[in-house]
Amino acid sequence: MRNVYAIGIGITSFTRLEFQLVEIASYPVMFALRDCGLKQVDQLYVANMGGARLNHQTALGSAVVDSCNLLPAGAATIENGPASGAAAIKEGFMAVASGMHDVVVVTGAERMREVNGLEATDFVASLTHPLAEYIYGVTLPSLAAMFTRLYMEKYGVTERHLAMVGVKNQNNALKNEFAHLQQAITLEGILDSEEAFTNNPYVAEPLRFFDCCPVSDGGACVILASEEVAKKTGRPMIRLAGVGQSTDTHAVLARKDPTDLLAVRRAAAQSMEMAGVKPKDVDVAELHDAFTILEIAESEEVGFFKKGEGHLALERGETELGGKIPINVSGGLKGRGHPVGATGVAQAYEMVYQLRGEAGERQVKDAKVGFTCNFGGFGNNVICLTFIRED
Amino acid sequence: MSVDLEKLLRPVERPMAPFPPKYMVLASGENMVVRQVGRKDIPSILPYIRPLIHVERDYYDLVAARIYAELLAYYRYRVQDEYVLVVQVEGELVAVVNGRMVNADVGMSYHTIALRRGLRVGAHAFAAKMEYHFDILNQKEVLIVAESPIGFRRWMIEYELEKRPGIQHELGGVPSYALTKELFDRARGTLIVGRRPVPEDVLAKAEEAILPPSDPPRPPAYLMAAARSEYDPTGTALMLQQWKQEGKV
Amino acid sequence: MEVYAYKCRKCCHVHYPYKMICHGCGENKHDAFDLVPMTKDGKLLTFTIVHNLPPDFEVPTLAIGIVELDDGMRIMGQLKVQEPELGMKLKGKVEVVRHGDYTDYHGMVFYAA
Structure with missing residues (x-):
């Protein structure tokens, strides 16, 4: 296998974007091409989950490859639920690593605000098991809520811990000009004041409004290339060193232990083993905090903390910017937003940005190893990536 | 012609008890004040509503155009028994709500417009308006319609409003929904919150001037x-x- | 009305929800499974009260839970219980759980035992 490098990155604002989905997928490609100075590529992957259903747009790959003047490069759309982004990166990785292609563009895009919030929730819920889950009115927040209830019972996580994750990530997002939520929140405002529970109502008990990511539009792009091409760009050499993917039962109820995120553990181990790093070597991480509980649970499963101790590390401030292992300094899904197809790519964008040392206000000092976890379904399809800066 | 036409055109208004100001803490930790304003304050609100007439997102254009007209009608005495509440954070205007009294028992909710998003400002403002109808004016029910999906979700679904298919609402003539005293009481403490009295310095800051919204909804940038x-x-x-x-x- | 589980004819492994290839013995035949009705009684494993439902539900909130049935199988269902508690005993009934455009979907609804 050849080494694979991330040579160019681009992103749009994550917010409500009143552009065609094709444009949302193309803008980050334009930025990323400018970033690495390339004009021609071999292959393009577009990660997208809801184009057909929400925007009446299929075959995004063909549309984007044309709109970005990349013809006659190969192009395809990758749909893998909320893990579409990282799944497309995995495809790109394999294409370059195998020697088939030298330069692969991976872009992710989603336009979810074209429909109202309830419909968007229903659209994401369509990834659940049609007969064992969906018909009961289950939504992703409700799966997360049932998970949270067990987690609270078993490990002593409280609503305060959840709120702390939300406050940390939403306030991190203030340092990210592309983030969706640009509004500071405080524990007093969402948990302690008399009006807190009106400001922060239940979405699915025990998860509250500020425990859930917003519904966003947005796109992000990462260009992957072989060592030879990467050296020519003259940019810092950021190697995509590890890719791990694992799956679990489609229906959450069929898992032996519903608080066990087996797929996260396996994917993370696979990714880190491939990269030759241990959890303690990771300097900065982007975890899939679609719901605040997931940041706590994933930080344990990937090996940063012992099982059941993620919330204690949070209390100690170890996951803040400047802490032992800063998690979601970009704001994460909670603060940056969660356009489902773009999220996995946006996490990779953040890693490249951090490892290059260009992240400005939210830069993690001397970051050399970056780790992302893109969590599809409710933990039934997880992809973890490990990036290493080579000096 | 010596008849004073203005006298005929101007509705005779019934006395309405004033809304006692209240405040609450937002998710951002800031204090938000809800208070009633009189005619003299309308000219300082209108300039902040006007730009929203060009924001199509979430029906801001329609709501802003109608609320602009309603505020103007209030200012120039062309609507009967209207009231206007403003919502401020540090003096900054974050929401405006208005409505009117149909008769002693029935209120008519007009509009709710939020100039800052993501903090439930609009929901609090709407709740204050309902509180005015039920607790201060002692009415029995308030007729409500929604113009945007957000409004529908906030009012019709969260409060579980009753349908009033036989009664046309003044906005658009569509069948009304109604919030009854019973439904209102059920929402007390969860949807309807706020504290009184407002600390003097907070109220003074609000009354000093209505400052422009810092980040109002805007038309698409591109x-x-x-x-x-x-x-x-x-x-x-x-x-x-x-x-x-x-x-x- | 019943909600069915799928029992492998060869190794007797019971699946819910349905599978195409047996997870017990890997039996790969188009008629590998017998339909067996799910048990109705069990205890509540976890639950939530959903406040933001998909638009086709006309209720403001809905309780949904995962129930561990007496035979060890797990099933999701709607809860018609005043105050759900973890571990409480429940009794299931098959009822309409969602109205589609032209079809009604049946599923398990649990009541306090």
């Missing part, structure tokens, strides 16, 4: 995209683009 018909069903964005070229905005 004007070329907005100029396409799909995004611009009313032609507003196209007009804006033209104004921009002419240096008018």
Whole structure:
């Protein structure tokens, strides 16, 4: 296998974007091409989950490859639920690593605000098991809520811990000009004041409004290339060193232990083993905090903390910017937003940005190893990536 | 003709008890004040509503145009028994709500417009309006309609409003929904919150001046995209683009 | 009305929800499974009260839970219980759980035992 490098990155604002989905997928490609100075590529992957259903747009790959003047490069759309982004990166990785292609563009895009919030929730819920889950009115927040209830019972996580994750990530997002939520929140405002529970109502008990990511539009792009091409760009050499993917039962109820995120553990181990790093070597991480509980649970499963101790590390401030292992300094899904197809790519964008040392206000000092976890379904399809800066 | 036409045109108003100001803490930790304003304050609110007439997102254009007209009608005495509540954070205008008294028992909710998003400001403002009808004016029910999906979700679904198919609402003539005293009491403490009295310094800051909203909803920034018909069903964005070229905005 | 589980004819492994290839023995035949009705009684494993439902539900909130049935199988269902508690005993009934455009979907609804 050849080494694979991330040579160019681009992103749009994550917010409500009143552009065609094709444009949302193309803008980050334009930025990323400018970033690495390339004009021609071999292959393009577009990660997208809801184009057909929400925007009446299929075959995004063909549309984007044309709109970005990349013809006659190969192009395809990758749909893998909320893990579409990282799944497309995995495809790109394999294409370059195998020697088939030298330069692969991976872009992710989603336009979810074209429909109202309830419909968007229903659209994401369509990834659940049609007969064992969906018909009961289950939504992703409700799966997360049932998970949270067990987690609270078993490990002593409280609503305060959840709120702390939300406050940390939403306030991190203030340092990210592309983030969706640009509004500071405080524990007093969402948990302690008399009006807190009106400001922060239940979405699915025990998860509250500020425990859930917003519904966003947005796109992000990462260009992957072989060592030879990467050296020519003259940019810092950021190697995509590890890719791990694992799956679990489609229906959450069929898992032996519903608080066990087996797929996260396996994917993370696979990714880190491939990269030759241990959890303690990771300097900065982007975890899939679609719901605040997931940041706590994933930080344990990937090996940063012992099982059941993620919330204690949070209390100690170890996951803040400047802490032992800063998690979601970009704001994460909670603060940056969660356009489902773009999220996995946006996490990779953040890693490249951090490892290059260009992240400005939210830069993690001397970051050399970056780790992302893109969590599809409710933990039934997880992809973890490990990036290493080579000096 | 010596008849004073203005006397005929101007409705005779019934006395309405004033809304005692209240405050609450937002998710951001800031204090938000809800208070009633009189006619003299309307001219300082209108300039902040006007730009929203060109924001199509979430029906801001429609709501802003109607609320602008309603505030103007209030200011110039062309609507009967109307009241206006403003919501402020550090003096900054974050929401406006209005409505009127139909008769002693029935209220008519007009509009709720939030100038800051993501903090449930609009929901609090609407709740204060309902509180005014039930607790201060002692009415039995309030007729409500929603113009945007957000409104529908906030009022019809969260409060579980009753349908009043036989009664037309003054906004658009569509069948009304109603919030009854019973439904209101059920929402007390969860949807309807707030503290009184407002600390003096907080109230003084609010009364000192109505400051412009810091980040109001705006039309799409990318004007070329907005100029396409799909995004611009009313032609507003196209007009804006033209104004921009002419240096008018 | 019943909600069915799928029992492998060869190794007797019971699946819910349905599978195409047996997870017990890997039996790969188009008629590998017998339909067996799910048990109705069990205890509540976890639950939530959903406040933001998909638009086709006309109720403001809905309780949904995962129930561990007496035979060890797990099933999701709607809860018609005043105050759900973890571990409480429940009794299931098959009822309409969602109205589609032209079809009604049946599923398990649990009541306090």
